[in-house]
Amino acid sequence: MSLRDKLPAVPLGFGTAPLGNMFRNIPEEEAAATVDAAWKLGTRYFDTAPFYGAGLSEIRLGQILGKYPRSEYVLSTKVGRLILDETEDPAARDLGEKGGLFEFGRPNKIANDYTADATLRSVEDSLKRLKTDRLDIVWVHDIAQDFYGDEWLIHFEEARTGAFRALTRLREEGVIKGWGLGVNRVEPCELTLELDEAQPDGFLLAGRYTLLDHEKALQRLMPAAAARKVEIVVGGPYSSGVLAGGTHFEYQPASPEILAKVARIRALAERHGVPVKAAALQFALANPAVASVIPGASRPERVKEDHAALTATIPPDFWKDLRQQGLVAAAAPLPIDR
Incomplete structure (x- = not known):
């Protein structure tokens, strides 16, 4: 069974990092209203992490999802x-x-801590914070250079001998449906695919397959993942918000070069009457290796925008112009290629 088969039919999920008070202090009622809005619009896949606000995102998500049937969401x-x-x-x-x-x-x-014992403890702690009796998918979080610098391979090796094996056992025992890596870089995903003993179900790749930044993933990771029948969940489809009107890229203030490229994309989108969010989501989902896309949100109106963007009609000429102007890689699959 592929990762796609483990996820809801609607490919739009909800990334809950903002519920951990990312960048701002979000009132409880606003967090609850945002998750409720996602549910009412049909979202049935929710992704979180202990790291998001030191457990705050999990606690909030558990409180809000507790009123919905557990069998109806991933x-x-x-x-x-x-x-x-x-x-x-x-x-x-x-x-x-x-x-x-x-x-x-x-x-x-x-x-x-990426050891086996810590992995099992982390799962138990998450179950308590989320107020649920089971998890569907577990991602090994952030074993990459952006968090650990030149020492990232030390943490990767700890995960290889610890978390990877522990999660494989949990999958074999039916405790979870699947596991993989949740990272912001392609290198740990590539390294995992080279391991004979590791059999991940997929990767949650944040920020590396977006309208703004996708060439490395396209050239290196996507072909390797397809060869192993490993699918991708795309996180951060708006590139930390800069594609959706924000000012952050890679969780930092965007550089003048990035802002200039965003301005070119936005100008082209406006010329064709296309919401940039729609272009971003539909671009990511056009790649056959992508099983789901999970933008984050902390306001109900943003969730509504995401769902509208998923089904917005985009004229073929927009995609053609995007490619002709070199704003996407020539080999990147686009909706018009289907």
Whole structure:
């Protein structure tokens, strides 16, 4: 059974990093209204992680989804970070290139640990925070250079001998339906595919297969994943928000070069009457290796925009012009290629 078969038929999921107070302090009622809006519009796949606000995203999601039938939605979370009872200043955390993503999150300390024992503990802790008796998919979180610099391979090796094996056993025992990596870089995914003993069901790849940034994934990861019949969930389809009117790219203020490219995409979209969100979502889903796309949101109106974007009609000439102007890679699959 492929990853696609484990996910809902509607390919639009919901990434809940914003519910962990990413970049801002989100009121409880706003977080609840956002998840409820997603549910009413048909979203049935929700992705979270202990890392998002030191457990805050999982706690909020568990409280809100608790009123809906568990059998009607797919739930994924991540391992690799343990949330401790000790506290610290969230703004002082060293998150590598990611800076103070969750400075408004819970003050609990976070311990990086990819061993088998920590993986099992993390799963148990997530079940409690999410108030559920089972997880569908578990991703091994952030074993990549953007969080660990030149030491990322040390963490990858710990995960290979720990989390990978523990999650494989949980899948074999029927405790979870699948596992893979949840990362912002293609290199750990490629390395995992080269391992004979690792058999991931898929990858959650954030920010690396978007309208703005996709060439490395297209050239290297997608062919390798297709050869192993491993599918991709695309996270961060709006490139940390810069494609949706924000100012962040890679979780940092966007560079002048990035802003200039976004301006070109936006000008072309406006000329054809195309919402940029629609172009971003439909571009990602045009690749046959992509099983789902999971934008994040913290306001109900943003969720409505995402669902409208999924089904918006985009004229073929927009895609042709996008390709002709070199704004997407020549080999990137587009909706007009189907």
